[in-house]
Each structure stands twice: as structure tokens, then as C-alpha cells.
Amino acid sequence: MSLPHPASVSRGELTACHECDALQALPALRPGQSASCRVCGAKLLRYPAGGLNRPIALYITAFILLLLSNSFPFLTLEIQGRQEVTTIVGASRALYNAGMGELAVAVFMTSILAPTLLIASSLYVLLAARFRLPLPLARVALSWISHLEPWGMLDVFMLGVLVAFVKLGNMATMHTGLSLYAFCGLIAVSAAATAAFEPRLLWRRLGRRRT
């Protein structure tokens, strides 16, 4: 099962740009192409190559890497024979233990909860569309994806790991854990998955609500 025939995806369809409100007709898009606003240059619609199978494969991979990166030690610190191991959850737990509950919630949300929900809900709606399964709440999940996107900060977290590495490198020996490698893979795969998935095309398949 693939998306509608390329020529019918968007040709001649009217749309209003979300950033400058210019009313315009979308060009005919072929797989791998995207349409930008003629007035302000904002992205109007992407048509990723690879149909539904590619994002499904990538999101399954991302989901496995997400599980791996949360189940093993992330970083190990060695000071004079003593070892301190941390996981990704450990970062928010440390904040909670230090009496900073609000901060712990913010870190937990951006480093674990939002990325997990994003990957899980994307996979859920893609599977529902691909196999025509009447899964409950698929529409709700699809409409949440765009709202969740800015709050998933895996890439930012990775930069934080790099900085922490340099800061502690002077006073202690750091060892990388299995999770860190899974996490690096996760960032690359989830970036590719996001690029291969355009929620707006999926809405066209789901069509109007029948109930």
C-alpha cells in the first residue's frame, strides 16, 4: 500500500500559508519533494519518498534504540577507584533528590517522556494507516505529534552529555556505557524518521471523521 498517486497528492489544491496567510495553489509534488510558500518561503507540505514503509521501519528502530538507551548504564564516572553509574533517568532523579522537583519534571519531560510519546504515537498512527487497522485514538495521537515535537530534546541532551564529559574529564575518568551508543543511534534514526514522515499526508488518508 502506498500513498495516493504522486500527481494527485497536491496538484492545484489551494492552501493558506501558516506564516504569512498567502492563499496559493500547491504544485504537483513527486516523492522526495516539498512545497514552499511563494511569498515567505515557509514549508507548506512535504512528500517524503518511501511511502509508509520507510517511516515505519525507522520508527520501529527508533523505538528499540529508545528502550536500549534507557535500560543500560549511560555514563560511568571513576574517581580514585570509586565508580558512579548513571542512566538517562538518573539525570532527572538527581534533580529530584536535590529537592528540585519542578526541574526534575522539566528534564524528565524533555529527555524521556516527550521523545517516547513522539516515537510511540508516530508508530501507532503509521501502523494504523498502513494496515488499515481501526485502532482507537489514532486521530488524537496524530494531532498530538506536532504539538509534542518541540519538547522532545534528545539532540540537545546529547550536546549536554558532551559538555558534561569535558567538564568532568579533568577531575575524573569517564567511561561510556552501552546506552550512550544506543542513544547516538537513536538521535540519527529519529531524525531520519521525522524526515520520512509528514503527518499532513496521513490526515489526507484518514479523511473526515465519520462519527
Place this chain on the structure above:
Amino acid sequence: MRAKDIGLASCHTCGLLQQLPPSGHAHCPRCHSPVHLRTPNSIQLTWALLISAIIAYLPANLYPVMTVTSLGQSQSDTIMSGVIYLLLHGDWPLALIVFVASVLVPLLKMVALLYLLFSVQRHSPMRKSQRTRLYRVIELVGRWSMVDIFVVSLLAALVQAGSLATIEPGVGAIAFTSVVILTMLAAMSFDPRLIWDHEEAHRDIT
């Protein structure tokens, strides 16, 4: 031609172009998300969030984001002194990245939002495309400011009580996270389509 002029708007969630009732607000028939000709109270909401962010910006930079205690001595680091530490002990490319992400980005983001708000309220017809592009950049880079908070939480997790040193997050970290989240919400509540409404001399933009 603006879609608003003939009462049309695209749904922000699913992209469906639709005719809105005279009120200018409706629910999308396809995905049931709210659709507006212009986001209601966009200017007021953005102002409120931005002013809160500016207020939180002061403690975020004046109070320490973390305190390192080692062998009875303790040293507190603010956002800025953390960057300087990296510059002296780490390498300068990393110091530059952290400086951009945690000092420059929040500051420029708040200045840019102020500029966008002022220019929209004065119905400025100038540089509409550039201002729209500025808005797009603001929305994209804001999240990178969280990097320092992740560093603090990782350091606190690695260097726990009981070892030779302890690292404790400071009050500044809470204020700084507030700045990041508030500016992100401010950017989200700003409706960039208002930039293109400059010909309407009267205030029917909200």
C-alpha cells in the same frame, strides 16, 4: 492574497483549507483541532509570557546554576562562569557552542520577540518576509538553550553525595529553565500571520 480576506484558513494541525464562520473561529472538520483566522489574544498572550521570561532572566543569570563542593571547599557557577570555565579548561569550540546556546540564544530570542511585537502593534509594513523568517528561526533554535540544564542534571547524577565531591543544582537552574520554557511558549503563541496584517489600521487583529 491573504486567505483571511475571503474568510479562509488552513488548519494548523492537518492543513485542511476551510471556510470559517464570521466569528473567525471553528473546529476543523477533519481533525477537530481549533482553527482561527488569527490566533485569539495572540499579542497579549505573547506579551505576558515574554515579560515573565524577561523577569526570570535576571535570577537565571545572577544565581548559581550549580554548586560544586570538593574537600570542604565549595564553588558556585552561574551560566556565564560555566562558559568561562569551559573556555579555560575545555576547548573553545565547545565553549562557543554553549555560549551561543545558553547566553546568546535566550537574549536574542527575547529581543527578537520584542521587535516582532512592537512592529506588529505599530502595523509596520517594513521587511515582512524578513520578520517572518526571523520568527521561524526563533521557533527553531529556542530549545537548544536547555543544554545547560541537562549538563547540571548529568553532573549532579554522576557526582553524587558520598564521593569526594558533590554537585548540587542551584536556584538559577530553575529560573533559567523557566526562561527557556516561557520564551518557547511565547514564540508558540505569537501568530506570524499578524505581520502581514499591516494594512488594517484598526485593531481587529485579536
